[in-house]
Amino acid sequence: MRTPLLAGNWKMNGSVELVEAFGRAFAEAELPEGVEVAVFPPFPYLHAAQNAFADTSLLLGAQSLNPVHSGAHTGEVSGNMLCEFGVRYVLVGHSERRQLYREGDEEVFSRVLAALSVGLTPVLCVGESLEERDAGRTMEVVLRQVGFVMSRLEPEQRACVVIAYEPVWAIGTGRTATPAQAQEVMAGIRDYQASYNRELAEGLRLLYGGSMNAGNAGELLAQPDIDGGLVGGASLKVDDFLAICQSAG
Numbered sequence: 001m002r003t004p005l006l007a008g009n010w011k012m013n014g015s016v017e018l019v020e021a022f023g024r025a026f027a028e029a030e031l032p033e034g035v036e037v038a039v040f041p042p043f044p045y046l047h048a049a050q051n052a053f054a055d056t057s058l059l060l061g062a063q064s065l066n067p068v069h070s071g072a073h074t075g076e077v078s079g080n081m082l083c084e085f086g087v088r089y090v091l092v093g094h095s096e097r098r099q100l101y102r103e104g105d106e107e108v109f110s111r112v113l114a115a116l117s118v119g120l121t122p123v124l125c126v127g128e129s130l131e132e133r134d135a136g137r138t139m140e141v142v143l144r145q146v147g148f149v150m151s152r153l154e155p156e157q158r159a160c161v162v163i164a165y166e167p168v169w170a171i172g173t174g175r176t177a178t179p180a181q182a183q184e185v186m187a188g189i190r191d192y193q194a195s196y197n198r199e200l201a202e203g204l205r206l207l208y209g210g211s212m213n214a215g216n217a218g219e220l221l222a223q224p225d226i227d228g229g230l231v232g233g234a235s236l237k238v239d240d241f242l243a244i245c246q247s248a249g
């Protein structure tokens with residue numbers, strides 16, 4: 001069935017020291033069998049992470065990529081460059097990028113394509129604002145974000161995408177979606193995919209993100225349509241992140 005994925009998005013946090021601490025802790029840690037764990041440090045730490053994680057099962061993720069492969073794009077990083085550092089996953093469409101850097105659906109789609117073209121697995125982030133939830137528009141917003149990308153992909157490309165549902169109001173606020181709220185949206189995303197292709201929908205990996213921590217992870221991860229987590233703040237503390245990974249068993 002679906003392989004659970006626990007993904008730690010460090011955002012603009014961390015240090016070489018933290019990378020090394022994760023390497024040491026995960027080299028000794030016993031993780032549940034069949035669970036994938038990936039850490040997404042800022043770009044400058046990818047090389048250190050590739051070395052520090054060499055003796056662990058930790059996979060490497062990146063937080064963004066430019067849609068084009070090279071050229072006059074000062075300050076940007078391409079998918080090819082990420083691959084050189086052993087990166088496997090890349091976040092696309094995180095709400096912070098949508099809000100702070102004005103990345104709209106078209107932009108998100110071009111980044112998903114760029115990731116797929118170099119063999120990276122895009123983690124497509126979607127989620128509604130509090131205003132949208134209060135207006136009863138959660139499913140409409142989430143399915144628009146999902147559909148904009150997925151409906152433009154070939155079936156074999158769709159099969160390579162991971163989707164992370166992160167309600168914007170739950171990110172960094174300590175206000176987690178209840179397991180029932182998260183499950184309802186995840187099931188809605190899977191049903192929507194099933195309307196294209198049932199088999200693809202069954203294999204689609206769906207992560208929950210938004211104030212996930214060691215205390216609430218077990219209950220969230222026990223939901224039938226939640227296949228893992230995209231963890232922000234709690235992924236910066238090695239013991240907390242390990243505890244979350246262990247609750248995926």
Ligand SMILES: O=C(CO)COP(=O)(O)O
Nearest residue numbers: 009171172210211232233
């Ligand atoms: O945005 C997130 C992960 O991408 C979630 O962040 P928090 O876990 O800090 O709420």
